[in-house]
Amino acid sequence: MRKFLGTVSLLALFTLILAACSEGGSSAAIATVTTTGASTSATMAVGTTQAFPNGSMAYSDNMLSLSYPQGWQKTISSKSTIIDDQTSATYGYIFTNQAQDSSTFGVTINAQAKTMDPQTAASTALGGIDGTFMPDHSVASTVKLGNIIWQQYAWKINLSNAEFEVEALSNTSLQKGKQLVIAFGSSNNPGTNSFSTDYNQYFWPMAQSCRFLAS
Numbered sequence: 484m485r486k487f488l489g490t491v492s493l494l495a496l497f498t499l500i501l502a503a504c505s506e507g508g509s510s511a512a513i514a515t516v517t518t519t520g521a522s523t524s525a526t527m528a529v530g531t532t533q534a535f536p537n538g539s540m541a542y543s544d545n546m547l548s549l550s551y552p553q554g555w556q557k558t559i560s561s562k563s564t565i566i567d568d569q570t571s572a573t574y575g576y577i578f579t580n581q582a583q584d585s586s587t588f589g590v591t592i593n594a595q596a597k598t599m600d601p602q603t604a605a606s607t608a609l610g611g612i613d614g615t616f617m618p619d620h621s622v623a624s625t626v627k628l629g630n631i632i633w634q635q636y637a638w639k640i641n642l643s644n645a646e647f648e649v650e651a652l653s654n655t656s657l658q659k660g661k662q663l664v665i666a667f668g669s670s671n672n673p674g675t676n677s678f679s680t681d682y683n684q685y686f687w688p689m690a691q692s693c694r695f696l697a698s
Contacts (some may be wrong), residue, residue: 484512484602488559501623522599531553531619535550535551535552535685535688535690536551536684537552537553537554537686538553538554539551539552539553540552540553540555542557542576544559544597545696546574546592546696547574547576547592547693547694547696548693548694548696549590549689549693549694550688550689550692551578551689551692552578552580552582552689554580554582555579555581555588556578556579557576557577557578558575558576558577558579558610559574559575559576560574560575560577561575563573572594572595573591573592573593573594573607574594575590575591575592575607575610576589576590576591577589577607577609577610578689580669580685583669585645585647585668585669585670586668586669586681587609587610587667587669587686588606588665588667588685588686588689589607589664589665589667590608590663590664590665590666590693591604591607591608591662591663592662592663592664592695593662593663593664594661594662595662598655599662601615601634601636601653602638602668604651604653604662604664605636605638605650605651605664605666605668606650607664608651608664608665608666609649609666609667609668612640612647612649612668614640614641614642614647615641616638616640616649616674617638617639617640617641618636618637618638619637619638619639619648620637621637622635622636622637622686624678628652628690628691628693629691631657632654633652633653633654633665634652634653634654635650635651635652636650636651636653637651638650639651645670645671645672646670646671646672647668647669647671648668648671648678649666649667649668650666650667650668651664651665651666651667652665652666658695663695665690665693666695667682667685667686667689669680
């Protein structure tokens with residue numbers, strides 16, 4: 484498991500304090516959900532503005548808000564289908580490092596009737612990845628983002644000129660009827676680029692800043 488438990492614990496504590504002190508706040512700031520099998524509600528962590536080495540940018544729409552590094556390119560897309568006479572959609576958000584295009588952060592909001600398997604979800608969130616996904620079982624199967632438990636997956640992919648690492652977080656209980664996926668990936672070349680460096684500087688802070696809004 485990546486070494487971010489201390490950061491997440493502090494964020495969860497801040498969330499509890501904020502939830503206790505705030506009255507009449509905007510419903511867009513804090514989303515209240517009921518986790519599967521639980522009779523009480525859990526409060527999603529408020530998205531936090533993150534500081535990145537070259538500055539921060541903010542993105543927000545009626546479904547998602549997050550912070551991302553200055554200079555990264557964003558690509559927003561949506562795909563609608565008709566299932567049982569009802570329109571369902573998959574929304575995709577991809578953020579790519581312009582200076583180093585192998586570093587990519589993606590979010591997928593899947594409102595389709597069928598839940599994507601972890602590998603498909605990760606590849607979709609990152610815009611499609613060619614190669615053989617080899618599972619990396621060294622990461623924990625679950626992780627807390629705020630006070631919400633997400634399923635966690637990891638893979639290594641051998642490309643022609645580099646090893647590519649991918650991690651993905653998936654949640655199907657936070658928003659009823661939707662599969663939420665956060666994925667990140669980059670090459671892992673000794674001396675030029677490190678997945679762990681990207682993870683600590685960009686990927687995990689971006690994940691912490693994500694705030695999913697009811698739609």
